Amino acid sequence: MAEHIIRLQGVTKEFDTKGGKVVALKDINLDIERGDSYGIIGLSGAGKSTLVRTINLLEQPTEGKVIFNGSTLTGLGNKDLNLHRRRISMIFQQFNLLMQRDAIGNILFPLEIAGVPKAEALEKAQELLKVVDLEDRAHSYPSQLSGGQKQRIAIARALASDPEVILCDEATSALDPKTTRSILALLRKINEERGITLVVITHEMDVIKQLCNKVAVIEYGEIVERGEVSEIFKKPKTKAARKLFFPDGQSHEKPLTKTSTRNRVRLVFDEATAGEPIIANMIMEVGAPVNFLYANLDVLGGSQKGQMVICLAADRQTAEKQKEYLTAKGVEFIEIDEDETFGEEAEK
Amino acid sequence: MDTQTLIQLLGEGTVQTLIMTLVGTLVSYIIGLPVGVSLIVTGPNGIRPMPAYNKVMGFLVNVIRSMPFLILMIAFMPYIRMVIGTGIGTWATTSALILAAWPFVARMVEQSLLEVDPGVIEAAQAMGASNMQIIRKVLLLEARPSLLNGAAVATITILGYSAMAGTLGGGGLGDIAIRYGHYRFQPTIMWITIIVLVILVQIMQEIGIKLAAKMDNRIN
């Protein structure tokens, strides 16, 4: 049995505002296993930040329990809570570095808090600067560093206390695509090589694809779907998950046509099925053409996955045959509802 | 009055003014700094909200701050006399300065600490820092440049107070300006004390700005 490092049980969070009560989280149950890189994705205002902030009790849940490493954190006094908090690091969209301390001073900060002897702390901070590739910037102040460099320092700071978990709240949302990739690669390496559990909050599917093995989709304060990223990528069940995984309006690839919304299916290829010209064979075998609407290639947790949206034959019998062929070949596909939109249509 | 006596008079006055200002500012900070910190810490968005304390202390600070200094000093005089035995002279004035200035200092400190990025405070909380560690290592250090600028403003304000206190027999340059410049109508002495005061203010301002800039790691 894998060990649950973080468990949320029946967590509800309400905010009292002038406009009345805002329910940010509704009865959240979530188990995260040690070593997971667990993504939490949802649209703006879905409650992602609130959720991650309840894990280290920056946000006190209105109801429910937060369990870390078998200890219940909810209800603990400040002193005990602070001891647990040292095992859970956090990185932020805005980096939140101390502006009056240089890079190494920032990395030393959590060690000072924990009362680590100076010499030992300094040695560790220097080593961590190497881990994040910024040995030469030890005495630069945050105002002298780029966004990516600041996040690297924040990551080194997060590692300083030898945490078991790192919570990442939109850690790459303030960075350009290239810097984002390098930060995600660094986090991935930390997860894989050090076995540190990651909880990754994001509104970008790409972050989940590059970094996470599991994902929960959150909508209006509720987790509507969860599981292995590769499974949900293949067969998203809920509308919310489909919206996130299907090609969307932001994508630069446009669907080739929007003539028909009937008989559309979305296929997912992986390394096992990508070698064969399955669609071409299907067209020959069934003797009916298909219409290509969309195709792209993704890297999911290190392995390549292709997705394609095609429009099958208009008459039901032929379409059935085409589906049977796909099933026989082991290609995962799901049918797209007529009212579901993607690509250009989704922008409206 | 010959030049020799004049110089001696002004010299003594300047020293008295400086003592009143510096001692007054120092003690005002000894009281006002913790109060300012406590107002931030116990505020609605603070790291340890305490609404009752915050309201009472905030009210007290506001009441004292809204009274004109001269009135306040006259009101305090009998009590100061009771405590230190005299109502005139450098030490009586310094005591009055402190009573009037600590709330001002507390508000200045509060303003400076408000500028600290809440995200950084939250990061420290997430690391498991205690409230005391957050105050010492985050709030006061991150606000250091602003606190130093504030200290320069506070010192200059207290210098102004001390000159006003001179009119009540408090010693220092204000005393000289009133006694010689006003009552004995010697405009030269009046103007000389004004020039000395202006120079003192300029020096303090320069020191404050330079020190704040030197201590600020955000720009260099």
Ligand SMILES: Nc1ncnc2c1ncn2[C@@H]1O[C@H](COP(=O)(O)OP(=O)(O)OP(=O)(O)O)[C@@H](O)[C@H]1O
């Ligand atoms: N301190 C607060 N007071 C009142 N309402 C809040 C507070 N924090 C969050 N909320 C509300 O709770 C809901 C969830 O907010 P949250 O910040 O968790 O969303 P999010 O998914 O992180 O969004 P984003 O992607 O924009 O960061 C929102 O409706 C928000 O307005």
Ligand SMILES: [Mg+2]
């Ligand atoms: Mg958020």
